[in-house]
Amino acid sequence: MSHAKADQSDPGPENRTLLRANPSSNDPPFTDHGNPGPLWYSFDLAPKRVQPGGWTHQVTQRELPSSKDIAGVNMRLTSGSFRELHWHTANEWAIMLTGRARVSVFQTDGRMFIDDLGAGDLWYFPAGLPHSIQGLDHDGCEFLLAFDQGDFSEDNTFLVSEFLAHTSPELVEKNTGWSRVAYDRLSREQLYIFEAALPRPLEDDKKFLGKYLETVNQYTFKQSSMPPAEVTPGGEVRIIDSRNFPISTGIAAAIVTIKPGALREMHWHPNKSEWQYWLRGKGRMTVVTTGGTARTIDLKANDVGYVPSMSGHCIENTGAEDLVFVELFAAPHYHDISLNQWIARMPDKMAAAHLKLDIETIRQAPQQRTPVISR
Numbered sequence: 001m002s003h004a005k006a007d008q009s010d011p012g013p014e015n016r017t018l019l020r021a022n023p024s025s026n027d028p029p030f031t032d033h034g035n036p037g038p039l040w041y042s043f044d045l046a047p048k049r050v051q052p053g054g055w056t057h058q059v060t061q062r063e064l065p066s067s068k069d070i071a072g073v074n075m076r077l078t079s080g081s082f083r084e085l086h087w088h089t090a091n092e093w094a095i096m097l098t099g100r101a102r103v104s105v106f107q108t109d110g111r112m113f114i115d116d117l118g119a120g121d122l123w124y125f126p127a128g129l130p131h132s133i134q135g136l137d138h139d140g141c142e143f144l145l146a147f148d149q150g151d152f153s154e155d156n157t158f159l160v161s162e163f164l165a166h167t168s169p170e171l172v173e174k175n176t177g178w179s180r181v182a183y184d185r186l187s188r189e190q191l192y193i194f195e196a197a198l199p200r201p202l203e204d205d206k207k208f209l210g211k212y213l214e215t216v217n218q219y220t221f222k223q224s225s226m227p228p229a230e231v232t233p234g235g236e237v238r239i240i241d242s243r244n245f246p247i248s249t250g251i252a253a254a255i256v257t258i259k260p261g262a263l264r265e266m267h268w269h270p271n272k273s274e275w276q277y278w279l280r281g282k283g284r285m286t287v288v289t290t291g292g293t294a295r296t297i298d299l300k301a302n303d304v305g306y307v308p309s310m311s312g313h314c315i316e317n318t319g320a321e322d323l324v325f326v327e328l329f330a331a332p333h334y335h336d337i338s339l340n341q342w343i344a345r346m347p348d349k350m351a352a353a354h355l356k357l358d359i360e361t362i363r364q365a366p367q368q369r370t371p372v373i374s375r
């Protein structure tokens with residue numbers, strides 16, 4: 001049924017902005033069937049927590065109930081501003097979206113890792129290790145955080161300010177040597193995001209740490225270190241997991257670029273559900289789950305897409321610019337299964353018996369795995 005016919009036959013109120021943004025939901029292809037549950041949410045719908053020094057908002061299992069493995073947080077820090085020293089119960093993976101930041105993480109052996117990052121760089125902080133993030137340069141930074149717990153909440157982290165504020169002054173003095181006068185100057189409420197002066201040059205902070213500077217474990221991954229992408233005429237896929245970023249044992253990632261009109265091939269992931277953050281462009285994703293349940297959705301920059309574990313799916317660029325998104329998995333390694341490659345490896349009679357096609361037609365499909373197909 002076309003939109004024009006739907007408008008004529010449905011005279012009730014409509015949110016036309018949502019209808020235009022989600023044409024595949026409003027007028028689904030005939031292949032859609034049933035309801036696989038929510039597969040989409042947008043950070044633009046999530047309320048922001050705004051403080052002097054920046055803002056944050058999140059898409060977790062509360063907003064996207066299907067996503068039980070991963071929660072996402074989008075955060076902005078102005079120049080010099082900190083995300084307060086903190087730690088949490090989930091592993092943290094991040095990609096820098098804009099600007100530059102200084103990050104630090106403290107290990108159980110008493111050593112501190114510290115580094116500066118720019119757009120496209122990553123970091124990974126294991127659960128329980130305290131860390132900080134500070135915006136640099138004239139405009140600070142923005143980044144995406146992902147946690148390997150679907151019900152994680154950025155509002156429920158362990159903060160150094162609250163640890164001190166809710167421990168008696170007598171115990172704090174006995175522990176640190178700080179007087180009651182010093183204790184009374186401590187913040188009585190969480191700082192969370194707050195403004196501060198820009199730090200010294202990175203090398204100066206490293207010299208200050210001296211023998212306590214961590215130099216073996218690498219908690220950051222620079223864009224320049226990214227391995228060669230799987231490149232096709234239709235786009236590319238760059239995979240970053242524990243095989244090339246060893247510290248990242250809880251989250252595996254791929255950065256996917258699809259050219260206009262091209263397609264991320266029909267495939268599935270045999271190990272974990274897929275959580276997506278769309279960085280640029282727009283596209284259409286079809287997801288097929290068990291029992292023939294299928295849904296097609298439209299996504300744009302700043303949206304979150306979700307694919308249940310092992311569900312077949314494909315993604316088409318429907319815009320005029322490159323489509324770029326990050327796909328994340330709560331797993332140490334990235335794995336996928338290509339429908340084309342599987343069919344190509346089947347004995348001819350096996351393929352023909354299942355597909356009800358002649359061999360010549362079957363062999364028109366690509367014989368090798370082609371992660372992004374040009375159309």
